[in-house]
Amino acid sequence: MKKILVVISMLFSVGIALGQPGSGKADTTIEVSTAKYSVVTNRFVDNWFMGAGVGGQFFYGDHNRQMKFGDRIVPAFELHAGKWFTPGIGTRLAVNGIQNKGVTQNGSHSTGVIYDASQGLYNQKFNYLNFHADVLFNLTNLLKGYDPNCFYTFSPYVGIGYMITWEEPTSNVVSANLGLFNSFRLNDSWNLSLDIRGSMVQDRFDGELGGRKDEGMLTAAVGIVYKFGKKEWSKEKTTTIRYDNRKEINELREKVDKLSQDNAALKNQLANAKDTTVTDIVIEKNTLAAPVLVTFPINKSTVSNEARVNLGFFAKIIRAGNPDLRYRIVGYADKGTGSASTNQRLSRERAEAIYNVLVREFGVPASQLEVDYKGGVDNMFYDDPRLSRAVITIAR
Template sequence: MKYVFTFLISTFAISATMAQSTEIAKDTTVAVSTDRYEVVTNRFFDNWFIGVGAGAQFYYGDHNKQMKFGDRLAPAFEFYLGTWFTPGIGTRIALNGVKNIGVTQNGSHSTGEVYDASQWLEKQEFNYYNVHADVLFNLHNLLGGYRQDRKFTTSPYVGLGWMVTKDEPTAREISANLGIYNSLSLSKKFDLTLDLRGSMVNDRFDGELGARKTEGMLTAALGVAYRFKERTWEKPTTTVISYSEADLNTMRQRVTQLAADNDALRKLLAESKEETITDVKIEKSVLVSPILVTFPINKSIVSNEARVNLGFFAKAIMENNSDVVYKVTGYADKGTGNPQINERLSRERSEAIFNVLVNEFGVPASRLIKDHKGGVDNMFYNDPRVSRAVIVIAE
């Protein structure tokens, strides 16, 4: 019997020593997606732009082909507000106008000046404006993938609008618009733009009906655009935690040794004549390794990929010592936003992970502690993306 107790005490002493001395080295890295077409979708109010431009245009009326090219040119302006939903697809609302110049036989919008008496043509001028909504397709980003350092892009667009002249005879017609929006980056905020557009309206818009069903105009406008923050897209990231294979092998060997010792102990107890000793239970007391979940900038939504990892983490928590409590700590990137936003964002991220563990995977709320640190400096690898995170670790 004395031998049994000696063996029991020795086994627990060895187990305690192994538990205290065994530390598995780990390395946390952040892998950035290399897919040139894959980006993190920004919020609705990100990637907006506003622009103005001025240039020249000429109108295709019933008799305007009788004019010299230089005589048909008129000043043009444009103003627009838009947003990019993705690097390749955007939309805008635009206003363009000032004046159209042409010739007329029936006197519509006539200036009274004879242009060609042999053809009964008088000079024609009338003011107009065209309000239209366009959908833009950035060919460089759609075909070549998104690059943050790209300087020049070409974006064909199509749209519908409402073209109006208040000069007598007045007209209001639906317009169809087709063009190419070219953009050259001057800085993070400003672009130099060249907008080439064709517009079509009903033949009666200039006050004179002819053989054609539609009339139109060509416009070229050089301008500048301002891009509001957020101006770029981030690549998706994945946090990879790797452990030392040598340390893992050492741990496996020690677990095997513990199992052998446990079997020997049970055998000794079974052979003992002492009735007061009936069974020996060795309770598992394993701490689950910490987990880090990252978030896109300005967001606290838990991705499906993170939920999968949290599911494994929750299972490991509930299969081990129920006395261990884990702290769920939220962080934000100090270099982005302001202290108030980062305080709220880090709290929302902590609550999001807490809710997933409790509501989706059944971890008792009593085993979790919520905490948040607001905006913090770069915590790992001098990479701000790893600071937009939640870390769950045993207390």
């Protein structure tokens, strides 16, 4: 008798907990939280760009310190095309040139015009092209997070290339490139750019070996950049949808109220019995069995011994109650785990497992039971997916 009262009291406590405010609160609002730095990766054909620019550059070679800075500046151009793989990392292929200007002592690329007779220096001029591949790091997006409407971004880059001059004496050397690509947003498709780059090559590139270990160019070019394919990035989103389950909770409340009344009646029986030994409880004919929630491990439909104990008490009340009462066995699976077909199968097998225990082990008439299953569902109680891998048995 006391054991029955303990079990019924435990079921009563569970029912009260399920009925607390918040567990059955209706909420059809979709909550969206957006990650600051995370974006959805686009297709390969998206986020491409191409651009062109013009500006100025100066060449630093063996004797350029003897030449005035203003005399060394020449026009420059550049063309490039590339792709952003993320808002923070991209690559491009580029070519820039087209002329270098300096001074020479050995006559390499000399124009024949004396620049400084006292040092035997002649004006030097020759055409060249620098083909290079660069990796760009958009520090604005990497440090501040992606903002599609950001006006200014800066992207340091490093690259390796191949620099050639086809004028005698010809030269073909590997170049190292380091620069800063500044971008100013005009609209969704066009940006204004300022590209500042240093390029370094071997000392022999200008046809004259001197005291320097290397030579190179410093270039600054203003340009325009066109973006094609999908131009923006979609931020990753986490969406939570809470469903209205007030109907089920109200039904549970009604059953809990009935259970509370039955519990009070049992307590009165014990109080009136005094020294008399009570060997059984009296169950009224119209007594409803309290709802039973049986949970299962992931991908399992085996009923545990602990669940069988609770089902035994549940079955005893059904057998002693009104034979016209019907009970519904509903199986569920966790929507967040497994495919839709797997969850449909699991929810059916779980409901059938509870049905078999009640009928075959505890003698509940099959006519009083009906089996249903819902497949994979979102979290039904307390935002806990374990409570969705379950079977609920409740009076219809």
